[in-house]
Amino acid sequence: MVRVLINVPKKAHRGEVIEIKVLISHPMESGQRRNEMGQPIPRDIIHSFRCTYNNQVVLEAELFPAVAANPFLSFFAVAEDTGTIVFAFTDDHGTEQVERAAIVIE
């Protein structure tokens, strides 16, 4: 489990465009570096990220080693109904982590 900071407005009006910001605490080891013994350091990155709003896709991202350590993503969703925004991402070990944020439509 890695630490994830999620920034989603708690409340929104119906049809409002909201900004979603996600910061995942992860080294994103590129696989291009070598350690002090000259051995390549194996790649360890988050390679896929998916954000859904009430099961509808907001963003599906495929990430490569060129994404900086502690990947940050900012994107926009359209607020339609009260519900949950789900963030799921997978790293090179195949571990999937899921985070959730609630949003209320007023």
Added chain:
Amino acid sequence: MKRRGFLIVAGSLVPAIWAPARATPAEVAQAIKSVIGSTVPKPGRLKLDVPVLVENGNAVALSASIDALPGEVRAIHVFAEGNPLPRIGSFRFGPATGRPRIATRIRLATSQTVIAIAEMTDGTCYSDSVDLLVTLAACLE
């Protein structure tokens, strides 16, 4: 070996040793082709925003947005032609997308051109690129 001959040979070896690993133009073209197929991207509409002068290549703020409705855009792909691996990321949009814009932070190995390509739902593609200078490269050591 004559001095002149030695200098020419030595001079040609130095860049091969010291240049950071970067993808060849063919690899970059192949990476783009693997994503958008043989479609030729048109200029315009898409706006790639990256600083022209990068002080630290380890974390460069990048944003790409396109002047279109969210439903018109399938994805935005970003490429770095001077990195060892040209692909940076592919961002696909869905029915709940509010605005076809993404922002993230990337690594840049050297001064180079960063390319963004937007793939529209009607199959056309738009591209934008930025030539930038990197003073401190993302470390490869």
